[in-house]
Amino acid sequence: MDSRLVVLGSSGAWPGAGHACSGYVLEHRGFRVVLDFGYGTVGPLLTLLDSHAGDGVDAVVVSHAHADHMGDLHAFYRARWFGARTAPPIPAFAPPQVRDQLWAVESIDGPDDGAIDRVFTWHKLPAAEYTVGPWRLESADLPHYVPNAGVRLVSDDLVVAYTGDTGPSPVLAELGRDADLFIVECTDYTQLAEPKKEQLHLNARTAAEAARDAGAKRLLLTHFWPGVDRERTARDVAEIYDGEVLVAREGLVVGL
Ligand SMILES: [Zn+2]
Known part of the structure; x- marks a missing residue:
């Protein structure tokens, strides 16, 4: 297994035509982590995975409980529960609200029989530090409408960081410090004719400043509001950030 990141979805809020919402597969040293499970991922x-049951996922990380980041966690739960019920549980790292929201969907089938705790073992984010396969998983609370954990995965030869959803924050420079790949939300409302309030999301300028201040080697822009001109966003970012700028799209493979 080569070290790589595969984009499953790149839209924020709702999928948009031809897109899915936030989701990424990170593969390194034979270990596969899924970061977020937005709609359509x-x-x-x-x-x-070439598996109807979702075999081959070693760990999952969910940044926060908004549905564009975890709507399909229930789909993945079903793949495991109906397709691989006797398999060992998968470690899941997430703010506690993520389990609550998963249960809110699943609970229509009756009282809690522990199924979601047999599919996943839950580990709270943010937290000091976890060892997850070849990674040291660090995390930080970032400003958003609900608790959101930015994550930083560190191995001895690679650093990958991911914001989830966030407003501007000095913490972003530490989260992405010298990262080989910094995955940064760039909702970029500012392109819309009637810009929405965006204190708790990033735009081209604030995403670029975060990557620049972190000294990240490569920046993957993602979580675009549907309808945003992504190439225009990337050009705006490149005026502030000198590193390589990648634009997320479904199926994009980023070698690491
Ligand atoms: Zn959100």
Whole structure:
């Protein structure tokens, strides 16, 4: 397994035509982590895995409980529960609200029989530090409408950081410090005719400043509001950030 990141979805809020919402597969040293499960990510994930049951995922990380980051966590849960019930649970790292929201969907089938705790073992984010396969998983609370954990995965030869959803914050420079790949939300409302309030999301300028201040080697822009001109966003970013700028799209493979 080569070290790589595969984009499952790149839209914020709702999928938009031809897109899915936030989701990424990170593969390194034979260990596969899924970062976020936005709307429409599980079909492509199962294709990548070549497994209807979702076999081959070693850990999951969910940044926060908004549905554009975890709507398909329930789909993945179902793949495991109906397709691989006797398999060992998968470690899941997430703010506690993520389990609550998963249960809110699942609970229509009756009282809690522990199924979501047999599919996943839950580990709270943010937290001091976890060892996850070849990674040291660090995390930080970032400003958003609900608790959101930015994550930083550190191995002895690679650093990958991911913001989830965030407003501007000095913490971003530490989260992405010298990262080989910094995955940064760039909702970029500012392109819209009637810009929405965006204190708790990033735009081209604030995303670029975060990557620049972190000294990140490569920046992957993602979580675009549907309808945003992504190439225009990337050009705006490149005026502030000198490193390589990548624009997320479904199926993009980033070698690491
Ligand atoms: Zn959000």
